[in-house]
Amino acid sequence: MTTAVATRTATAARGRRRVEPGRLLLYGCAILVTLFMLTPVYLIALAALSPAQAIFDYPHPLIPTGISLDNIQFFLTFQGIVPALVRSLIVGGLTVVLSLLLGCPAGYALARYWFRGKDLLQLMLVNVRAIPMVIIAVPLLVTFIELNLDDSVISVALVHAAITLPLTILISASVFVRVPAELEEAAMSLGAGRLGAVLRVVLPNSVPGLATAALFAFVTSWNEVFVAVILTLRNTTLPAALVQQLQESPVGFRFAGGLCLTIPAFVFIFFMRPYLFNAFGVGGR
Amino acid sequence: MADIRIEQITKRYGGTVALDDVSLMVHDQEFMVLLGPSGCGKTTLLRMIAGFERPDEGTIVIDGRDVTEVPPGKRGLAMVFQSYALFPHLKVFDNIAFGLRMHGVSPPDVKQRVGSAAELMQIARLLDRYPTQLSGGQRQRVAVARALVMEPAVILMDEPLSNLDALLRLQMRAELKRLLHEAKTTAVYVTHDQIEALSMGDRTAVMRDGRLLQVDTPMMVYEHPGDVFVAQFIGTPPMNVLRARMGEREVDVEGHALSIGVQNGYRPGEEVAVGVRAEKIEVSHEQGDGALPAEVAVVEPLGSHLLLTLALGSQVIKVATHTDFQVKPHDQVWLRPEQGSLRLLGRAAEEY
Amino acid sequence: MSDQIAATPRVGRRATRGGPRAWLRPLVPYLLVAPSAVFLAFFLFWPAVKAFLIAFQTAGGAFTFANLQAMVHDTDFGLSVRNTFVLLAIIIPLEFAIALAMAVLAQSRLRGRGFFLYVWSFPLAISDLAAGLVWFSIFTSHGYLNSALQDAHIIGRPIGFLDYTNVPGLIVAVVAAETWRSISLVMVVIMSGIQAIPSELGEAASILGASAWRRFTKVTLPLLKPTLQVGLMLRTTTAFQVFAVVLALTGSGLPVLATKTATWAHGARNYQMAAAYAVLLLLLSSLVTIAYLTLLRTPREVFQR
Numbered sequence: 001m002t003t004a005v006a007t008r009t010a011t012a013a014r015g016r017r018r019v020e021p022g023r024l025l026l027y028g029c030a031i032l033v034t035l036f037m038l039t040p041v042y043l044i045a046l047a048a049l050s051p052a053q054a055i056f057d058y059p060h061p062l063i064p065t066g067i068s069l070d071n072i073q074f075f076l077t078f079q080g081i082v083p084a085l086v087r088s089l090i091v092g093g094l095t096v097v098l099s100l101l102l103g104c105p106a107g108y109a110l111a112r113y114w115f116r117g118k119d120l121l122q123l124m125l126v127n128v129r130a131i132p133m134v135i136i137a138v139p140l141l142v143t144f145i146e147l148n149l150d151d152s153v154i155s156v157a158l159v160h161a162a163i164t165l166p167l168t169i170l171i172s173a174s175v176f177v178r179v180p181a182e183l184e185e186a187a188m189s190l191g192a193g194r195l196g197a198v199l200r201v202v203l204p205n206s207v208p209g210l211a212t213a214a215l216f217a218f219v220t221s222w223n224e225v226f227v228a229v230i231l232t233l234r235n236t237t238l239p240a241a242l243v244q245q246l247q248e249s250p251v252g253f254r255f256a257g258g259l260c261l262t263i264p265a266f267v268f269i270f271f272m273r274p275y276l277f278n279a280f281g282v283g284g285r
Numbered sequence: 286m287a288d289i290r291i292e293q294i295t296k297r298y299g300g301t302v303a304l305d306d307v308s309l310m311v312h313d314q315e316f317m318v319l320l321g322p323s324g325c326g327k328t329t330l331l332r333m334i335a336g337f338e339r340p341d342e343g344t345i346v347i348d349g350r351d352v353t354e355v356p357p358g359k360r361g362l363a364m365v366f367q368s369y370a371l372f373p374h375l376k377v378f379d380n381i382a383f384g385l386r387m388h389g390v391s392p393p394d395v396k397q398r399v400g401s402a403a404e405l406m407q408i409a410r411l412l413d414r415y416p417t418q419l420s421g422g423q424r425q426r427v428a429v430a431r432a433l434v435m436e437p438a439v440i441l442m443d444e445p446l447s448n449l450d451a452l453l454r455l456q457m458r459a460e461l462k463r464l465l466h467e468a469k470t471t472a473v474y475v476t477h478d479q480i481e482a483l484s485m486g487d488r489t490a491v492m493r494d495g496r497l498l499q500v501d502t503p504m505m506v507y508e509h510p511g512d513v514f515v516a517q518f519i520g521t522p523p524m525n526v527l528r529a530r531m532g533e534r535e536v537d538v539e540g541h542a543l544s545i546g547v548q549n550g551y552r553p554g555e556e557v558a559v560g561v562r563a564e565k566i567e568v569s570h571e572q573g574d575g576a577l578p579a580e581v582a583v584v585e586p587l588g589s590h591l592l593l594t595l596a597l598g599s600q601v602i603k604v605a606t607h608t609d610f611q612v613k614p615h616d617q618v619w620l621r622p623e624q625g626s627l628r629l630l631g632r633a634a635e636e637y
Numbered sequence: 638m639s640d641q642i643a644a645t646p647r648v649g650r651r652a653t654r655g656g657p658r659a660w661l662r663p664l665v666p667y668l669l670v671a672p673s674a675v676f677l678a679f680f681l682f683w684p685a686v687k688a689f690l691i692a693f694q695t696a697g698g699a700f701t702f703a704n705l706q707a708m709v710h711d712t713d714f715g716l717s718v719r720n721t722f723v724l725l726a727i728i729i730p731l732e733f734a735i736a737l738a739m740a741v742l743a744q745s746r747l748r749g750r751g752f753f754l755y756v757w758s759f760p761l762a763i764s765d766l767a768a769g770l771v772w773f774s775i776f777t778s779h780g781y782l783n784s785a786l787q788d789a790h791i792i793g794r795p796i797g798f799l800d801y802t803n804v805p806g807l808i809v810a811v812v813a814a815e816t817w818r819s820i821s822l823v824m825v826v827i828m829s830g831i832q833a834i835p836s837e838l839g840e841a842a843s844i845l846g847a848s849a850w851r852r853f854t855k856v857t858l859p860l861l862k863p864t865l866q867v868g869l870m871l872r873t874t875t876a877f878q879v880f881a882v883v884l885a886l887t888g889s890g891l892p893v894l895a896t897k898t899a900t901w902a903h904g905a906r907n908y909q910m911a912a913a914y915a916v917l918l919l920l921l922s923s924l925v926t927i928a929y930l931t932l933l934r935t936p937r938e939v940f941q942r
Contacts, residue, residue, distance in 0.1 A: 023747075026742060026745060026747060027747060029738070029742055030742050030747060030749075030753050033735075033739055033742070033753075033757065034753060034756050034757070036817070037756050037757055037759070037760065037817070038756060040771045040772060040774075040775060040817060041771065043771070043774055043775060043781045044770070044771045044774050047774045047781075062781065062784065062785065062788075102672050102673045102676055103673060105669040105670070105672065105673070106669055106670045106672070106673040106674075108669060109665075109666040109667075109669035109670045110670075112666075113665065113666035113669075115666040115667065118666075121670065121674075128677065128681060129871060129874065130870065130871075130874045130922075130923075130926065131681055131682075131685055131919075132874060132877065132878050132915070132918055132919055132922060133878060134878050134880075134894070134895050134898050134914075134915050134918050134919075135684070135685050135688045135915040135916065135918065135919045136680070136681060136684035136685055136688070137684075137898075137902070137915075138688060138691070138898065138902045138908055138911045138912050138915055139683075139684035139685075139687035139688045139690075139691060139912065140680070140684045141902060141908070142687070142691065142908055143684070143687070158680060159680060161676070161680075162676060162677060162679075162680030162681050163681075165673055165676060165677055166677070169673060219762050222764070223762070223763070223764030223765070223766075223767075224764070225764060225765060225766050225880065225881040226878065226880050226881070226895065226899070229899060229903060230899060230902055230903055239764055239766045239881070242766060242770075243766065243881065243884060246884060246885065246888070247888055251777070254770050254773060254774075254885075255770070255774055257770060258767055258770030258771050258773070258774065261763070261764055261766060261767035261770070262763055262767045262771060264762070265759050265760070265761075265762035265763045265767070266759055266762075268762035269755065269758050269759040269761060269762050270755070272758075272761075272762070273754070273755060273758065335840075335844060336844070337840055337843075356843070357840070357843045357844045358843050358844060358845065358846040358847065358848075359846075362844060363844065363845075364840075364841070364844045366837045366840070366841060368835065368837055370835065370837035370838050370840065370841035371841075372838060372841075372842075372856060373860065374859040374860055374862075383842070383845050383847075383855075384845030384846055387842075387845055387846035387847045387851065388846050431841075431845070435845070
């Protein structure tokens with residue numbers, strides 16, 4: 001396409017050992033964007049890892065003067081933070097389990113069967129993302145209060161599962177579609193029942209894709225703020241705990257919290273890279 | 286109107302050599318076909334003429350002008366892609382008009398030229414449709430119209446018929462040939478189908494592994510292939526290639542001598558490869574002078590002729606003969622190649 | 638069972654096979670989908686409906702506009718609506734322009750492309766709260782931006798970007814943080830759209846005389862319309878709900894619809910007000926989405942297959 005042609009020509013130019021100004025410009029832009037992406041992370045790392053006293057230095061040096069874990073330590077030992085972290089992990093885990101348990105059968109149905117309402121279902125799954133979290137959080141809080149489930153890890157996990165379910169269904173459907181139905185039929189012709197064929201043939205061949213779905217569900221749950229804030233008071237997840245402390249907390253606390261929330265992202269993205277497009281399910285049609 | 290001079294083009298991709306010192310001359314208004322199996326470099330060469338690839342070495346000269354550094358839109362070329370590459374978001378009219386508009390042609394002229402191009406390709410009634418509403422054959426015509434409307438000096442075509450079904454392909458073959466002849470445009474046409482190549486081209490350039498093997502008129506390529514590969518690539522069935530031993534004026538095939546005329550460059554006693562076309566061999570139930578004995582293995586009635594597969598000693602040979610010939614498997618028959626039909630294709634050490 | 642070659646989904650009805658529980662077979666897909674459907678209905682659709690109910694009812698259950706009226710007279714109502722729209726109007730075009738450029742850059746054959754993509758994608762996994770905190774360290778009055786400006790002697794004393802009274806400053810900060818956080822999402826969406834465009838279209842255009850810019854405007858962009866439509870809808874819906882970034886950077890200095898909802902629900906426990914704000918947010922968000930759908934319509938014929 002446009003730049004593909006421009007740079008194919010440019011790539012060929014490399015064989016003649018000449019650098020086109022066009023390519024320099026492209027590289028320059030790419031580097032600028034990269035700087036824009038990375039600089040804030042560098043800065044918060046700098047801020048979080050500076051000695052506690054350095055907070056009050058002004059102007060801040062842009063190069064580290066000394067590394068200190070003061071802020072991180074303060075953050076982690078602050079009351080309620082570690083339990084909140086643990087709760088985030090639990091909620092994340094529950095979300096993944098629920099999402100997969102509910103989503104995989106539905107995804108399988110989408111992949112293998114035609115049924116009335118299938119198109120409508122797919123349309124709804126894609127569009128359900130349009131329902132703002134903001135509008136469901138308050139009524140759910142009211143419901144949970146009525147059910148005596150408010151301010152609990154379960155309540156948050158249930159809502160997170162609902163938030164991640166559509167995507168899990170869509171991803172698992174696309175994963176199952178890629179496992180040829182003939183494999184199941186071969187298994188059944190050799191004596192396996194329908195369920196056995198699925199368990200023995202389809203699932204083992206779907207692990208990478210399902211792992212991605214699980215990862216996406218976990219990351220979504222880990223990062224989710226609004227619903228967690230609304231639904232919990234004492235049994236907060238990590239983001240909700242941070243929000244509660246936000247206004248009164250010292251600046252160093254916020255920096256450390258920011259850094260701790262950011263670092264896992266690098267790890268997540270590293271594993272998610274191959275499947276990024278799948279997750280957003282968008283094509284040019 | 287333009288000729289194309291391709292001089293010593295070399296192109297490497299990483300470790301592989303896609304084109305190896307290829308030189309080719311396409312004459313003005315000539316229909317040149319680049320023919321070869323996949324991976325032979327024909328499409329790479331075409332894209333180089335178009336300007337989508339740059340050669341590592343060598344030059345391309347169109348109509349006396351060195352275009353090696355000139356970008357694709359400025360070489361005076363038009364191209365028909367294998368997948369047609371029609372713009373799905375534009376109506377047929379706008380697709381055909383695209384190039385004209387890019388070159389600033391005035392709207393009345395655009396309308397007139399698009400109209401005549403559409404008439405020429407018999408798609409005038411489709412101008413208001415979108416590409417997705419057209420059949421494969423119709424899309425192909427739009428693609429050709431889009432190229433021809435530019436009145437290019439040179440038209441490039443990358444396997445334009447390969448996505449059509451067999452019947453449509455036959456029709457379009459004839460039509461394309463006529464159109465281009467009337468438009469007096471130089472054409473370079475890429476295909477892997479040797480029948481297409483022979484039927485359409487003024488000359489065919491047979492390529493393999495990045496090299497040109499032979500550039501000749503269809504009849505010459507068919508009758509006088511330069512080596513074993515070309516012999517077996519062209520023609521249905523492929524030319525028979527027999528192992529033989531070189532003599533003074535003859536070759537020894539399975540113990541029988543066949544006269545071949547003086548061949549320079551080959552010493553008596555050498556193992557050589559000899560080619561002969563299936564339809565140039567006479568077959569008979571009676572032993573004649575200098576005939577070779579063979580046993581029939583398979584008889585295929587092909588409607589217009591019989592195709593026999595025979596065992597000639599330890600080798601296999603195919604012979605085409607008229608349908609009246611009474612023969613069945615395991616018959617012993619006698620073969621006699623026509624005078625002057627044997628071709629020396631090289632030393633037998635080459636793989637075939 | 639295998640009377641149909643199944644690379645395609647099988648019909649749920651098996652006309653040929655009988656046997657035990659044959660009546661069950663056509664129901665299988667529905668049974669598989671049912672748990673998810675029920676779950677989603679309970680946790681997503683029903684609450685959305687319930688929000689309307691809460692917003693339009695009194696404590697006694699009678700239909701009323703009172704809650705909406707109270708919302709309109711709320712102190713920061715106008716402010717929160719205005720701020721939400723201002724943020725939207727700046728962030729969306731900015732993000733899409735930059736993301737388009739990034740997607741085009743990422744498509745070209747630069748060396749190190751894999752590395753670039755990795756770095757450009759990582760904000761996808763960053764929570765909006767983290768993004769807010771990260772940019773807080775930059776914009777706060779003793780933060781890095783002021784430090785850099787003062788070091789370079791551009792200013793004499795720190796600018797109060799995040800001062801309550803400095804609304805433009807607050808907006809700039811939120812825009813920066815939000816753009817940084819979510820531009821990867823938009824980029825990924827656009828990239829998948831670009832990849833669906835066959836490269837030969839660009840080549841055909843170039844051989845017909847189109848320059849790189851014209852190839853972009855006349856071929857790439859029009860074919861990206863459906864993708865852009867989806868991307869815009871996705872992004873706008875989430876942009877309307879901007880919450881944690883605003884909190885982290887501005888506290889309560891820049892009220893927006895989502896923060897108002899949260900304060901009324903969590904702080905004051907006034908669920909009617911909270912629901913009213915939520916309903917308003919949903920309505921406004923839907924209006925903008927419908928606007929996109931109308932403005933970016935492509936004729937069906939272009940894409941039907």
